[in-house]
Amino acid sequence: MREFEHCEFRQIGTDYSSTGEVASYDRRMRRFRDIDAENELLCSLIPLRPESEVLEIGTGTGAFARRAAGRCRRVTALDISETMIEYAASRARTENLTNIAFRKAGFLSFQAPPESFDAVVSGLALHHLSDVWKAVALRNIFRWLRPGGVFLLIDVVFDWRGEAPEEYFERILDAAPGSRENFARHIADEFSTETWIMNGLLERAGFRIDLDRCDNEFLHLYRCVKP
Ligand SMILES: C[S@@+](CC[C@H](N)C(=O)[O-])C[C@H]1O[C@@H](n2cnc3c(N)ncnc32)[C@H](O)[C@@H]1O
Numbered sequence: 001m002r003e004f005e006h007c008e009f010r011q012i013g014t015d016y017s018s019t020g021e022v023a024s025y026d027r028r029m030r031r032f033r034d035i036d037a038e039n040e041l042l043c044s045l046i047p048l049r050p051e052s053e054v055l056e057i058g059t060g061t062g063a064f065a066r067r068a069a070g071r072c073r074r075v076t077a078l079d080i081s082e083t084m085i086e087y088a089a090s091r092a093r094t095e096n097l098t099n100i101a102f103r104k105a106g107f108l109s110f111q112a113p114p115e116s117f118d119a120v121v122s123g124l125a126l127h128h129l130s131d132v133w134k135a136v137a138l139r140n141i142f143r144w145l146r147p148g149g150v151f152l153l154i155d156v157v158f159d160w161r162g163e164a165p166e167e168y169f170e171r172i173l174d175a176a177p178g179s180r181e182n183f184a185r186h187i188a189d190e191f192s193t194e195t196w197i198m199n200g201l202l203e204r205a206g207f208r209i210d211l212d213r214c215d216n217e218f219l220h221l222y223r224c225v226k227p
Helices: 019-030 035-045 063-069 082-094 131-144 165-174 180-189 195-204
Strands: 053-057 074-079 100-104 117-123 145-156 208-214 219-225
Touching: 019 035, 019 082, 035 063, 035 117, 035 145, 053 063, 053 131, 063 074, 063 082, 063 100, 063 117, 074 082, 082 100, 117 131, 131 145, 131 195, 165 180, 195 208, 195 219
Parallel strands: 053 074, 053 117, 074 100, 117 145
Antiparallel strands: 145 219, 208 219
16 A cells, blocks of 8 residues: 555444444434335346346445345445444345355455446445545546446435535434434534535546436435446
8 A cells, every 4th residue: 555545444433343333234224214225226227137247335234235136147245344244244144145245345445457347336435535535436436347337326415505514514414314413423524525526526537427316405326327
């Protein structure tokens, strides 16, 4: 690693290496996300074929990887948290899924030849990197995708338009998904960025954004294509 490179293995904000956090993660998420419907939508947006090679970055408990594995050739599922990887792998074993390769790696540290994947998916993980390292991460994803390949990104991205940022944050905190305390920590300590920056980062990496859906003022789903 070069002296200027960011070490992505340090957890920022919520500590996803703690066993307690991993155990409660699915339960907490299910209070405000319909995870099964979300993963079904992601699978339909790729779309998956029996020969597809899929990369998921920041797999967490592996819910998407396990859903996709039944419909494609192979899923490579990355996370920087060993605890998350062990938990996700044990769930996959219980479900007899043998075509998921779990790896301890992330946006910046994973190594793969160019054009290795038909699709890359990442949910609620990119905001762990500052904008400069998001740019590096997106260039990596672009390189790992085959031409015509699809990148699906779900993340918290802010858009306060004419409003003062503080007022916008108060308002979205009142509609906080999960606990108010967790979301406040997300805003304070993690690196969710603004929509115009995220759009610029995706386009500068080479992607064409063909879907940007936001149902609640901060949770965006982008579908990006490598031309
Ligand atoms: C909020 S969880 C999201 C899990 C899952 N994708 C979901 O949508 O529910 C974020 C995950 O990203 C992982 N993560 C954080 N920084 C990462 C990085 N640089 N590369 C890969 N994964 C990372 C964390 O360890 C954690 O498991």
